[in-house]
Amino acid sequence: MRSSGPLSFFLLAALAGSAVAHEPVAQDPGVDIDLNTTEKVHGCWEGPNGELEGGVFYLPMDKDARAVIEAVEVANRGVPDNRVDFVIVGDGYTAGEQAQFHTDATAIANNFFRYEPFISYEPYFRITQIEVVSPESGVDNDPNQGVSRNTALDMSYWCGGTERLLCVNVSKAYTAAASAPDIDQVIAIANSSKYGGAGYPSSNLGTAAGQNSAAVEIAIHEMGHSLGDLADEYTYGGPTNYSGNEPSDANVSIYDRDEQTDQQRKWWQWMDASVSGFDGPVSTYEGGNYSASGIYRASNNSMMRSLSRPFNLPSAERLIRQIYLEVDPIDDGTPNGSVLERDAMAWVQPMQPIGHDLSVTWYLNDQIILSAIGQTQLDLSTLTLLDGENTIRVDVVDPTPWVRNETIRSNFMSESRTFTVDVCTPAADLTGDGNVDFFDVSAFLTAFNNQDPTADMDGDGAYTFFDVSSFLVLFSAGGC
Numbered sequence: 001m002r003s004s005g006p007l008s009f010f011l012l013a014a015l016a017g018s019a020v021a022h023e024p025v026a027q028d029p030g031v032d033i034d035l036n037t038t039e040k041v042h043g044c045w046e047g048p049n050g051e052l053e054g055g056v057f058y059l060p061m062d063k064d065a066r067a068v069i070e071a072v073e074v075a076n077r078g079v080p081d082n083r084v085d086f087v088i089v090g091d092g093y094t095a096g097e098q099a100q101f102h103t104d105a106t107a108i109a110n111n112f113f114r115y116e117p118f119i120s121y122e123p124y125f126r127i128t129q130i131e132v133v134s135p136e137s138g139v140d141n142d143p144n145q146g147v148s149r150n151t152a153l154d155m156s157y158w159c160g161g162t163e164r165l166l167c168v169n170v171s172k173a174y175t176a177a178a179s180a181p182d183i184d185q186v187i188a189i190a191n192s193s194k195y196g197g198a199g200y201p202s203s204n205l206g207t208a209a210g211q212n213s214a215a216v217e218i219a220i221h222e223m224g225h226s227l228g229d230l231a232d233e234y235t236y237g238g239p240t241n242y243s244g245n246e247p248s249d250a251n252v253s254i255y256d257r258d259e260q261t262d263q264q265r266k267w268w269q270w271m272d273a274s275v276s277g278f279d280g281p282v283s284t285y286e287g288g289n290y291s292a293s294g295i296y297r298a299s300n301n302s303m304m305r306s307l308s309r310p311f312n313l314p315s316a317e318r319l320i321r322q323i324y325l326e327v328d329p330i331d332d333g334t335p336n337g338s339v340l341e342r343d344a345m346a347w348v349q350p351m352q353p354i355g356h357d358l359s360v361t362w363y364l365n366d367q368i369i370l371s372a373i374g375q376t377q378l379d380l381s382t383l384t385l386l387d388g389e390n391t392i393r394v395d396v397v398d399p400t401p402w403v404r405n406e407t408i409r410s411n412f413m414s415e416s417r418t419f420t421v422d423v424c425t426p427a428a429d430l431t432g433d434g435n436v437d438f439f440d441v442s443a444f445l446t447a448f449n450n451q452d453p454t455a456d457m458d459g460d461g462a463y464t465f466f467d468v469s470s471f472l473v474l475f476s477a478g479g480c
Contacts, residue, residue, distance in 0.1 A: 037061055041198045043165055044221060044232065046214070051306050052221065053236040057198075059160045065170035065203055082351075083126040084227075084326045085184040087177040090132050090210065091153035091168065092139040092191035098131050104189055104210030105129045111216045115303060116277045117316045117323075117402060118220070120353045124327045128180040139166075139190045152176065155190045155207065159198060166196035166207045173205060184326060185226075187219075201226065217307040224304050224311065228319040231289045233297040233305035238290025247289060250318035251298045257284040267298050267314035269404040279303070279312045317403050324412040327351060329358055329396045336417040340392070342434070343381040346419055350376065350396045363393040380421060390421040428474040430454060436478050444471050 039061040047053040088108065090101040106129070113122040136149040140156035145163070153172045159165035168188045177186045186205040190196070193211035199222050200206065206222060208215045224230040231249035246254050253266040260268040267282060274280035279302035288297035288305075297305065299312035311319065333348035340346060350358040362372040364383055372378050378392065398413040428436045430443040447455035451463050457470035 039170075039200060039202060041159070041165065041167070041200055043162070043198055044218060045164055045195075046307055047236060051236070052232065052234045057160050057162065057165060059165075059167065062170040062203075065174065068171040068174045069203060081126065081182045082327055082331055083182070084124055084323060085180070085182040086125065086127045086187055087130060087180040087183050087185070088127065088187045088189060089130045089153065089173055089176045090189050090191065091155040092134050092137055092149065092151045093132070094135070094137050095133045097137060097191060098133070100191065101131060101189075101210070102129060104191075108187070108189070108208065108210075108216055108219065112219060114216070115220060115310050117311070117320050118223075119277075120355050120400075121320065121323055122354060123352055124323055126182075130177055130180055132176045134191075137191060139192055142190070142192050142194045153188055155188065157194060157196050164196050165198045166190060166209065167198055168205070168207050170200060170203045170205055174203075199226065214307065221303055221307065224315060224319070227322045228315060229322070230304050230315050230318060233288040233302060234290070235287040235292040236290065240292050242289060242291035242294035247295075249289070251302075251304060251312065251315045252288045253284070253296050254294065255284075256296060260284065270298070270313050270317075273313050275313060275402075277310060278316060279310050282313055313402065317405065317408065320398075320400065320403055321408045321412050324398070329398060329413060329415040330417065333394075333417065334419060336419075338419045340380060340419050340421050342385060342421055342423055344421075345377055345379055346392060346394070347377040348394055348396060348417065351398075353398070353400070356400060359395075359397045359399050361395045361397075363391075363395070365391055366393075385421060385423045387423050387425055390423060392419040392421060393417070426474070426478065428471060428477070436475060440475065 037060065038058045041057045041059050043057060044052045086109075088105040090105065093101040109127045109129075113119050113125075132152045134151040134153075136151060138147075138149050139151055140148055140154070141158045145158050153176065154169040156167050157163060157165070159167035173186050173188045174183075177183055184204065188205065188207045189210040190207065191211075192209045194209055195212060197208045197215065197218065198206065206219070206226075208219060225232075229249060231247055231252040233251065242254070244254075250266065253260065255263065255265050257271060260266050261271060270282040273282045279299040282298055284296035284298075285300050286293055286296055289295050298314040301309055302312040302315060303309045304311070304315060329351055331349045331351050334340070334346045348360065350360060352358075357374075360374055360376060362369040362375070362378050365386070369378070369383070378394070380392070393416055395414065395416045397409065403409050403413065425432065425434075426436050428440055430440045430447070433439070444455055446452075448463055448467065455463060455467055455471070457467040457474070460466075
C-alpha cells in the first residue's frame with residue numbers, strides 16, 4: 001500500500017445462483033437520506049435473463065467504524081510492501097471450524113485471478129487470511145429470517161430488508177484484520193452457503209458467503225467497480241433513457257462511436273480492437289449504467305454486464321492504472337538519490353507481471369547506455385565517467401499493450417531513480433587507475449625520458465627539473 005492510502009473498493013457483493021424474480025430496485029439517495037448517518041452499500045446479483053442487476057443501497061452507518069479504520073490506516077502508513085493487500089476475515093466460524101475458514105478463504109484467493117488483467121497482475125497482490133473465532137457457527141438470518149447467532153463480526157442476511165444483502169459490523173471486521181501486515185481491502189466471509197454479500201465503498205470492505213459457488217465471479221465484477229471505478233454495463237435498475245452528464249467511468253459514455261473518435265473521448269483509441277482474453281470488439285453498444293438508451297458501453301457483454309465474462313479493453317486499461325496507484329514499478333533497488341562510488345553496482349528489481357517484463361533503460365548524463373538496455377544491474381566501473389559530477393538514471397516502464405493512453409503509462413506505470421557519481425582524477429594519477437602510487441612515478445619517469453607531453457607538468461614545452469618538481473608536489477598531495 002502506498003502512503004496515498006488504501007483503495008476505495010466496492011468489493012464484494014458475492015451473490016450466487018439464479019434469481020426467480022427481480023430483486024428490489026436499488027435505492028436513490030433522494031432528499032430523505034442523510035449521507036452523514038448512512039453508508040452506501042453496493043450489491044449486484046444475476047437476474048432471470050442471466051444479466052446482472054442490482055445497484056446501491058443505503059444502510060445505517062457504523063458509528064465506530066471510521067475511527068477504527070483511520071487508526072488502522074495510521075498504523076500501516078508508509079509500510080513498504082508495494083502490493084495491493086487483501087485481508088480475509090471470517091465470521092461464524094467456531095474454534096473447531098477454522099480449517100473450514102481457510103478452505104473457504106483459499107478458494108476465493110485461488111480463483112480470483114481467472115480473468116485478465118488480474119491473471120497477468122496477480123503478483124501485484126497479496127492476500128492474508130486472519131482467523132477469527134466465533135462463539136456460534138453460522139450467521140444471523142441464515143437460512144431464514146429471525147435466526148440469531150452470537151458471532152464475532154455480527155454478520156447478517158436481510159440487511160436493510162433485502163435478503164441477499166449480507167452485512168457486517170465494519171469496525172469489528174477492521175479490528176480483526178488489523179493484525180495483518182498491511183490492509184488495502186478487508187473481505188469478510190460468512191460461514192454460509194446462502195446467496196448473499198455486500199460491498200462498502202467508503203470502508204474499503206466487502207462481504208461474501210464463504211461456501212457459495214458463484215462468490216468469486218461477483219467478487220471479480222465488484223472489483224471492477226472498486227479498483228477500476230467502472231460502471232455497471234447492465235440496463236436494469238435505472239431510468240429507461242439516460243439523460244445525465246457524461247459519467248466519469250471509463251467504460252460508459254453518452255458519446256457514440258463517431259463522436260468519440262472525432263473528439264478523442266473515452267475509449268476512442270480502442271475502437272475495433274479485439275484481443276484474445278477480452279470482450280470485444282470494442283465499439284459503442286447502446287445501454288449501460290442501469291439504462292437501456294441514451295448511453296453506451298464499450299463492448300457487448302463484458303464482466304461488468306454478465307457473470308463469467310472477461311473485461312473489455314478500456315476497462316482493463318483502467319484497472320491496470322488503478323493497480324499502479326498502489327504498486328510502484330520498481331519493487332526494490334539502489335535507493336533513489338544515492339551518491340555512489342565510481343566502482344559501485346547500481347541495481348533495480350522491477351515488478352514482474354506474468355507474461356511480460358517491465359522495460360529497464362539506463363542513462364549516463366542523459367545518454368542511453370546501449371549495453372545496459374534491459375539489464376537490472378549496472379557496473380559503474382565499466383562506464384567512461386567525466387571528471388566532476390555524473391548522473392546515472394534508470395527508467396522502468398510497464399510496456400503492456402493493454403494500455404494505449406500514453407499519459408497513463410507515463411504518470412502511473414513508469415518510475416525513475418537517479419544516482420550521482422562524483423569523479424575526480426588526481427593530477428599525479430598518470431596510470432588512470434584512481435590511485436596515486438609507485439606506478440604513477442614509474443609512468444612519469446618513462447614519459448619524462450621519452451619527452452612525452454604527459455611529463456610536461458608546467459606546460460612550457462620543455463622537460464626540466466621544474467616538471468619533476470611539479471610532479472613531486474602533486475604526488476605528495478595525493479588524491480583530489
